[in-house]
Amino acid sequence: MSDTALNAPWATADRQRVATQFGMWAFLATETLFFGAIFLFYAVARWSHPAGFLAGAREADAWFGSANTIVLLTSSLTMAIAERGVRAGLVALARAMYALTIALGLCFLTIKGFEYAKDISEHLIPGRRFPLAETGASAFWAFYWTVTVVHAIHLTIGLGIVARMLLIPRDRLAARWTTAEGTALYWHLVDVVWVFLYPLLYLAGR
Amino acid sequence: MGDAPEAGLLGREPGERNYLTAGTTVRSWLLTTDHKRIALLYAAGITFFFFLGGAAATLMRAELVTPAGDLLTADEYNRTFTLHGVIMVWFFLVPSIPTTLGNFLLPLMIGANEVAYPKLNLFSWYLWLAGGLLTLFALLAGGVDTGWTFYTPFSTLYSNSHVLLAAAGVFVAGFSSIATGINFIATLHLLRARGMTWMRLPLFAWAMYATSLVMVLATPVLAMALLLLFAERAFGLPIFDPRAGGDPVLFQHLFWFYSHPAVYIMILPAMGVVSEVIACEARRRVFGYEFMVYAMLMIAIIGFMVWGHHMFISGQSPFASLVFSALSFVIAVPSAIKVFNWTGTLYRGQIRFSTPMLYALGFVGLFTLGGLTGLFLASLPLDVHLTDTYFVTAHFHYIMVGGSVSAFFAGLHFWWPKITGRLYSETLGRFAAVSMFFGFNFTFFPQFVLGYLGMPRRYHEYPPEFQAWHVMSSTGAVVLAFAYLWPLCYLGWSLVKGERASDNPHDATGLEWQTRSPPPTDNFAEPPIVTGPPYRYHEEGYAPHAPAAADEPQRP
């Protein structure tokens, strides 16, 4: 099985595949440092005002968070099946799984939307009407909003590149498995970030 | 130069296509994926930003001629030096050598016909341009007054200038930097010609590798720092605000975690250029090639561990300061190895004092002085006295301007015949190189003295006893400005009227000299095969300046 859609400057499908993987892993290294910086903020804030920070964390809604974790992990499963499907030439299966991945991604964003609505109704946005007085509580919520929005943006970009897989004509999909692999790597990255965020956001205060 | 300029022109069909003539429409430039054309796109942008940043510098030096703040108000002065710093760092120096010479030469030097991801390469130019335009817009809308360092809490809570716009510009340009880094690393790993082993890579290619590592691993931290700044300033989220339990020093840590390695983004490429120029113009193999490679990698790695030396007076723990101080001394070792090896390469060389060589020699001198004063700053007790004074300004200008910009000009002249297919006037070029060296020292040496005497940086007025030194510095700046503008004239002239360059006018080794000048779109007629180490100057029985030897075709 080889990727027939060759791009410059690659002479063979094998090299092109190595290049896609290589580029993707290099990008993941970048992303690790990107999120690493905001995790440092989390560590510093929690370290300097442990009680206040955890008081803030207690307000995070673990139901929403847990539901979203299940949704997102399931989407990683469908994504993995899709990628294998492309590789094995099971085009119909792969397309169904991509569609399911998109549906789960949208489901995640919807749940997140309801969660945001609830947070806003409880004034959990640092500012004048923020209900918690302990120093550090608002730092937790500063982290919460920044990191979840950044994560949601990553996920939205992910939805775009998964949708792109669906735009590839059926008869050419099987040939594009290096693209499928790159897409899967990105999607799993978005997932792995969430795996770290879940305990930091929803279990810390419990 | 050019012992036999016509040699490379022989046997060439008159209308032969090269990358410049392969398409002449605007569209063929703006949608190009040719790494050589993208290099020129960057070059155009970078030249623009360089002179814009230079205009701001001129304004500052004019203000500082007299002790009173008569030309600019304090606020205008703040906005001027911020503009200068932001533009010069992110829109000129960080991209300068990698995106122009690097883009142009890296595939050629390793015998490839493209970078690994040509479309990404074009995309990163657009990103960089978008970032530049955002920042320009911030400037037109009234400017920013935080300094290029965007320190909190001033930038997030108090400044009422266009911080958000400028930070957004830098943020976007950062992704361009990351994309370029990923592209170069993949190119070097995956596209080397047959026989081009790692230890046969030219040092410029190694320099690009080390630089790209830093770009890929440091820039995302700056991106997040700016994003957090954005969140605090735009939405009032308490991140760096101490009143709500935030930590302003956290910003400094994140900022310098990028910005110290970033100074190596600015200097490593320069080291690469200078190694190529010195070896060729002294007709010598690089002394201690492997040491040069490992020194660059050490610099890239240890560069990540010394950021705290910018924060000695920030209130970080004295233990941390001690460790950062010690590591800063450690990083001077590989830098010193490089200076030592350049000198070793010159030793008993048949030196040609050509324009690129003069710039390169200037680099070595100025870099040494900049590096040595870095050691002053790395020692705790001295830094407490010198921090935030003109001593620091002089230190980093010696390295970034005296060093990197000299090297950029060295490379520009050295590869000019390859890039444009034309020769420039050597006499005029040498004059520019010498003026730049003198102008530079004239401008910045007095600032060491000023700083030592206690003149703080970032002020628009000062006590009259400092005036003599300031006047000296401003006078030097006039010479320096001339030295930067002058090459525009003779290089511009060479573009239209310059003599045609042969394929290898410096009689240099290196694959980029084996293709035509200017190269065809796909670089090499057939993929080159490499059979030996780089810098095969000075072989036994090889008399480099003898006309017979110069005419011989170079072996790969």
Ligand code: HEM
């Ligand atoms: C030999 C190795 C070097 C050492 C030991 C060193 C040391 C230092 C120290 C300790 C400071 C902080 C001074 C202060 O703020 O009080 C500093 C500032 C600075 N250095 Fe270096 N340095 C070295 C090389 C470089 C290089 C290669 C560059 C640039 C290409 C550079 C650019 C800068 C800049 C831009 C600043 C000032 C940043 C600011 O506050 O705006 N340095 N250096």
Ligand SMILES: [Cu+2]
């Ligand atoms: Cu530093």
